[in-house]
Amino acid sequence: MPLKRKTLSSAPYADSAGTKSNKRSKVSQPAPQAFQRSGATHDNLSGGHRQFDHSRPEERSGIVQREFYPPEMSNERCAMYNANEIPRPIEVLEGTLVNTAAERAKIKAGGAVVHWFKRDLRLRDNRGLSLAAAKAKENGVPLICIFLVSPQDYQAHLTSASRVDFELRTLKIMKEDLAALDIPLYVDTVEKKKEAPSRLISLMESWGVKHVFCNLEYEVDELRREEKLVKMCLDKGIAFEAVHDDVVVQPGALRTGQGKQYAVYSPWYRAWVAYIHAHPELLQESEKPGKNPSDTRNKFAGLFKGEVPSAPSNKRLSPEDQKRFEQLWPAGEHEAFQRLGRFLTEKIGRYKDTRNFPAAMSTAVVSVHHSAGTLAARTSVRMARDVNSTKKLDGGNDGIKGWISEVAWRDFYKHVLTNWPYVCMYKPFKYKYTNIEWEYNNDHFKAWCEGKTGFPIVDASMRQLNTIGYMHNRCRMIVASFLAKDLLLDWRLGERYFMEHLIDGDFASNNGGWGFSASTGVDPQPYFRIFNPLLQSEKFDVDGEYIRKWVEELRDVEGKAVHDPYGRGAGNIAKKNGYPKPIVEHSQCRDRALARYKAGIGRDTA
Numbered sequence: 001m002p003l004k005r006k007t008l009s010s011a012p013y014a015d016s017a018g019t020k021s022n023k024r025s026k027v028s029q030p031a032p033q034a035f036q037r038s039g040a041t042h043d044n045l046s047g048g049h050r051q052f053d054h055s056r057p058e059e060r061s062g063i064v065q066r067e068f069y070p071p072e073m074s075n076e077r078c079a080m081y082n083a084n085e086i087p088r089p090i091e092v093l094e095g096t097l098v099n100t101a102a103e104r105a106k107i108k109a110g111g112a113v114v115h116w117f118k119r120d121l122r123l124r125d126n127r128g129l130s131l132a133a134a135k136a137k138e139n140g141v142p143l144i145c146i147f148l149v150s151p152q153d154y155q156a157h158l159t160s161a162s163r164v165d166f167e168l169r170t171l172k173i174m175k176e177d178l179a180a181l182d183i184p185l186y187v188d189t190v191e192k193k194k195e196a197p198s199r200l201i202s203l204m205e206s207w208g209v210k211h212v213f214c215n216l217e218y219e220v221d222e223l224r225r226e227e228k229l230v231k232m233c234l235d236k237g238i239a240f241e242a243v244h245d246d247v248v249v250q251p252g253a254l255r256t257g258q259g260k261q262y263a264v265y266s267p268w269y270r271a272w273v274a275y276i277h278a279h280p281e282l283l284q285e286s287e288k289p290g291k292n293p294s295d296t297r298n299k300f301a302g303l304f305k306g307e308v309p310s311a312p313s314n315k316r317l318s319p320e321d322q323k324r325f326e327q328l329w330p331a332g333e334h335e336a337f338q339r340l341g342r343f344l345t346e347k348i349g350r351y352k353d354t355r356n357f358p359a360a361m362s363t364a365v366v367s368v369h370h371s372a373g374t375l376a377a378r379t380s381v382r383m384a385r386d387v388n389s390t391k392k393l394d395g396g397n398d399g400i401k402g403w404i405s406e407v408a409w410r411d412f413y414k415h416v417l418t419n420w421p422y423v424c425m426y427k428p429f430k431y432k433y434t435n436i437e438w439e440y441n442n443d444h445f446k447a448w449c450e451g452k453t454g455f456p457i458v459d460a461s462m463r464q465l466n467t468i469g470y471m472h473n474r475c476r477m478i479v480a481s482f483l484a485k486d487l488l489l490d491w492r493l494g495e496r497y498f499m500e501h502l503i504d505g506d507f508a509s510n511n512g513g514w515g516f517s518a519s520t521g522v523d524p525q526p527y528f529r530i531f532n533p534l535l536q537s538e539k540f541d542v543d544g545e546y547i548r549k550w551v552e553e554l555r556d557v558e559g560k561a562v563h564d565p566y567g568r569g570a571g572n573i574a575k576k577n578g579y580p581k582p583i584v585e586h587s588q589c590r591d592r593a594l595a596r597y598k599a600g601i602g603r604d605t606a
């Protein structure tokens with residue numbers, strides 16, 4: 001069905017980069033975490049109060065948010081997960097859904113059906129919404145949509161202010177689109193994240209609702225919350241239905257010959273492709289909701305009136321940044337769909353050859369849409385398949401094939417997260433790598449955050465992130481490797497900084513990307529493979545176009561000197577413009593990293 005809405009303004013990042021770049025300002029975001037925090041905190045899981053353990057660097061450095069979470073999990077407990085001695089949160093939820101299915105099926109429809117939007121902010125091709133709409137239609141009752149804003153949840157998830165802004169702008173668009181179908185979108189605020197289940201239930205009760213649908217999120221807290229909600233709702237005679245939507249293939253569906261979750265991407269990807277080809281319904285588009293019964297606006301008049309709130313004070317952009325981000329990142333599913341359409345007609349064919357070059361701006365730049373759910377990964381894969389001459393995920397055009405395999409990484413990391421839930425608890429996938437002795441050098445971390453390391457490609461990348469909330473994938477790998485291996489800083493500091501600044505922040509992809517680059521994750525770069533930032537710069541920003549765009553101090557540096565101004569005769573210009581000298585020496589750092597990794601993990605490199 002054609003989409004009605006026109007894009008509000010011209011395309012974001014990809015179209016603006018390289019042109020009007022002079023008037024940039026950095027997003028007002030929290031300063032880099034200083035390495036000291038103190039005070040008693042509430043431990044959510046035990047319900048007790050504990051002091052910070054100042055002997056643990058990850059607590060001193062603020063990596064562990066003890067206001068919300070217990071300290072990092074022990075290696076012993078990780079091993080128990082791996083030995084299937086502790087049920088995974090997704091298994092517990094699935095078990096509860098199965099055990100309560102018969103009882104939930106008996107529940108008769110109430111006065112309305114609810115869809116609870118979370119990270120699925122779209123009407124098109126939305127599994128949970130479509131099921132909710134079908135249930136409402138079958139029973140001749142209205143569909144009500146809700147969204148809960150939780151300032152504390154944003155804090156606990158380290159959601160960036162630009163992302164919160166993107167979501168709230170999207171909600172405004174959705175509210176209008178739904179209202180055109182006489183469907184209300186009720187946006188409520190719950191200060192504390194643990195209040196969400198009881199608020200949801202009290203709303204259901206006040207509206208006489210007996211069925212509520214939502215799409216699953218795969219982080220541990222969310223899976224546990226939904227499991228609790230299934231039971232809490234049932235106690236009140238309400239059926240709570242949580243379905244898979246954020247992934248193309250649901251976690252757990254793909255198993256190795258030994259019945260295990262794949263820990264290596266390539267065989268997993270082959271299994272993923274084969275599974276989708278065998279189950280083409282996985283890519284089928286879900287039906288959009290139709291119009292609500294005509295008396296809905298009378299019955300639920302109050303729900304149509306509410307406004308989408310402004311961002312909570314802990315996640316508010318300055319008015320200037322808000323305007324800038326609205327231009328850079330138009331929100332909502334219509335924009336997502338148009339953006340994808342342009343990519344599929346104009347760029348995907350050359351994707352394989354160009355995707356690694358940040359200045360080429362040849363990628364789709366739809367990660368914020370996948371992450372906020374304004375575009376389903378399923379929709380992306382289906383539409384890319386349909387422009388392939390083979391109408392398959394593999395075969396045919398290399399660009400199309402390559403792009404689909406990148407979207408698949410999203411699914412891969414979500415499968416990893418659900419199978420090894422401790423990655424959500426400050427542990428690396430390779431939990432034995434916890435023993436690596438990291439540095440906690442505040443000056444180095446600050447220089448990295450601010451893009452002042454004296455390594456132009458690193459600095460350009462960090463400044464891109466700080467300015468537009470996005471960074472090219474190659475650059476993400478370069479800066480992550482630089483932080484973990486050259487600076488030998490605890491990779492979780494970088495992981496956190498990314499989440500707090502990316503507009504497309506997604507726990508599983510971010511954690512996966514950091515694990516890959518720091519060699520602590522699933523299917524990682526081997527630890528002894530250490531990016532040389534200079535070689536990466538020369539190879540992937542050949543003409544220095546990307547560096548000159550983001551590092552103002554080096555705009556006048558000509559030729560190859562831009563990759564290493566102090567080492568290649570452009571030190572005078574760099575110095576005059578205030579560009580810093582390199583804060584470390586790469587070959588020494590390399591030796592130090594090799595020694596530390598080796599000592600930390602012993603002979604165990606598996």
Ligand SMILES: Cc1cc2nc3c(=O)[nH]c(=O)nc-3n(C[C@H](O)[C@H](O)[C@H](O)COP(=O)(O)OP(=O)(O)OC[C@H]3O[C@@H](n4cnc5c(N)ncnc54)[C@H](O)[C@@H]3O)c2cc1C
Binds near residue numbers: 363366473480512517
């Ligand atoms: C250290 C690090 C941190 C990262 N953090 C995030 C994050 O928080 N959120 C996020 O969405 N991506 C993250 N990525 C993955 C990747 O960098 C971005 O998805 C990509 O740059 C988005 O640009 P695009 O939409 O133009 O991607 P394209 O190249 O056009 O790819 C299409 C889509 O595929 C998915 N995708 C592509 N590459 C990856 C990948 N390596 N892992 C997972 N999904 C992928 C994204 O949804 C992306 O939109 C991270 C990568 C690294 C190395």
